[in-house]
Amino acid sequence: MGVFNKIRSKFHDDWCSKCYTPMREVNRKLFMLPMMVGHYVSHDKAEYYKKNLVPVEKKADIPTGMYACGVIVYHCSDCSNHVVKLSIFLPVRNQEQYEDAYLFEHGELDDFLKEQGILF
Ligand SMILES: [Zn+2]
Secondary structure (H helix, E strand, O other), X not given: OOOOEEOOOOOOOOXXXXXXXXXXXXXXEEEEEEEEOOOOOOOOOHHHHHHHOEEXXXXXXXXXXXXXXXXXXXEOOOOOOEEEEEEEEEEEOOEEEEEEEEEEOOOOOHHHHHHOOOOO
8 A cells, every 4th residue: 555645744844754854855856747737636646656757857848738746855864764755736837836745755656766767
């Protein structure tokens, strides 16, 4: 079963849940999430993202009306824990309309992130 946590607190999502210390951002990458505006459905399982995320170079590569997903990898130097944050948003002109954010704290996305070259 996939373990996930909806963001607990806007201000502490990059804190290590074991040590309660701020973690260091080690990598980030932008993906396209193939869902059109008006047809957004929340998904909280890592499997969905592994199957559907499409890597893009920049926001402009995402077709209008299509969702984006920012992936950030955080690392805790105290306990070597790492956490992956997904932020799903709709790029609207120069703004980002946030829909959902998820933290994966138990390596659920690791194989995918290694394939994508953002986790080593
Ligand atoms: Zn830690």
